[in-house]
Amino acid sequence: MPVEFIGIVHGQNVSEIHPPEGPPIDKAYVRAIAGAHEAGGFDRVLIAHHSSSPDGYLTASHVFEHTERLGVLLAHRPGFVAPTLTARSLATLDTFSGGRLAVHIITGGDDEEQRRDGDWLDKDARYARSGEYLDIVKRIWTSDKPIDHEGEYYRFQGAFSAIKPVQKPHLPIYFGGSSEAAIRTAGRYADVLRPVGRVPGRGEGDAEPRARGGRPARARRPYPLQPVAAPDHRRDRGGGVAEGRAHPGEGQGPAGQEPVLRQPQGAGEHRLAAPAGDRRPRARSWTSGCGPRSQRSAARAATPPPWSARPSR
Numbered sequence: 001m002p003v004e005f006i007g008i009v010h011g012q013n014v015s016e017i018h019p020p021e022g023p024p025i026d027k028a029y030v031r032a033i034a035g036a037h038e039a040g041g042f043d044r045v046l047i048a049h050h051s052s053s054p055d056g057y058l059t060a061s062h063v064f065e066h067t068e069r070l071g072v073l074l075a076h077r078p079g080f081v082a083p084t085l086t087a088r089s090l091a092t093l094d095t096f097s098g099g100r101l102a103v104h105i106i107t108g109g110d111d112e113e114q115r116r117d118g119d120w121l122d123k124d125a126r127y128a129r130s131g132e133y134l135d136i137v138k139r140i141w142t143s144d145k146p147i148d149h150e151g152e153y154y155r156f157q158g159a160f161s162a163i164k165p166v167q168k169p170h171l172p173i174y175f176g177g178s179s180e181a182a183i184r185t186a187g188r189y190a191d192v193l194r195p196v197g198r199v200p201g202r203g204e205g206d207a208e209p210r211a212r213g214g215r216p217a218r219a220r221r222p223y224p225l226q227p228v229a230a231p232d233h234r235r236d237r238g239g240g241v242a243e244g245r246a247h248p249g250e251g252q253g254p255a256g257q258e259p260v261l262r263q264p265q266g267a268g269e270h271r272l273a274a275p276a277g278d279r280r281p282r283a284r285s286w287t288s289g290c291g292p293r294s295q296r297s298a299a300r301a302a303t304p305p306p307w308s309a310r311p312s313r
Contacts, residue, residue: 044071051116087140099166127181134189
């Protein structure tokens with residue numbers, strides 16, 4: 001299965017080791033981090049969704065405006081915007097970006113988070129709604145004439161979109177979740193299942209959506225990478241600053257400094273091997289992965305340009 005490298009773009013400089021600073025949108029930072037991902041060879045960047053976060057559609061538009069090749073995986077939570085409008089909005093953004101958009105459907109697993117935007121359905125009902133939602137969106141994208149719909153959660157007549165996605169038959173649909181309902185819904189409507197929490201083995205992960213949803217969905221096992229940008233890797237001394245920052249005690253990182261990387265429960269370790277003769281720092285990371293990049297590209301993507309990381313303090 002090919003590997004797809006997906007980074008992330010926030011509206012401001014924030015990460016596991018950098019608390020948020022300043023306003024929630026820093027336009028210069030968004031341009032810089034998007035440019036760093038593109039220069040580093042990443043396939044896409046995720047623009048996440050939260051009940052208090054800036055609008056993802058407008059953030060994606062800003063990323064597209066300042067990049068030429070980089071794709072965007074736009075998180076979208078069904079239930080707050082009519083699916084007919086979502087279909088037109090996503091198709092419009094895909095057209096302006098030249099076919100660089102993918103959508104990541106997050107049904108929502110936290111009742112309290114959902115209620116902040118006025119959603120009082122329980123988890124099972126939310127997944128049922130997501131299935132109906134995606135069915136409508138895909139029909140709008142592919143229909144050459146107006147359609148009617150009367151379902152459990154949505155009802156309309158004569159819906160049609162003059163704008164269609166550049167990507168045919170539709171833009172890629174990613175679907176997050178690991179529950180029975182998530183696997184069933186993804187297997188029926190999504191192109192890529194992105195499990196969360198404990199992940200089944202490759203064989204199980206690929207078979208479950210097919211068996212339960214009635215159609216193959218490419219179940220991809222996520223391997224979250226945590227690149228560490230720091231001075232050279234000292235092979236003759238067993239590790240450089242990047243190695244030490246990632247795992248204090250294994251390299252020559254600053255003594256007593258908190259590690260950048262933490263191992264999620266149940267996850268294994270994944271090392272990116274640098275190509276022969278490459279003296280850049282090697283990034284070590286904890287598992288989550290996905291699209292097409294060679295090992296050489298992986299090492300290059302793991303070491304973003306200097307402007308993409310704040311110096312260690």
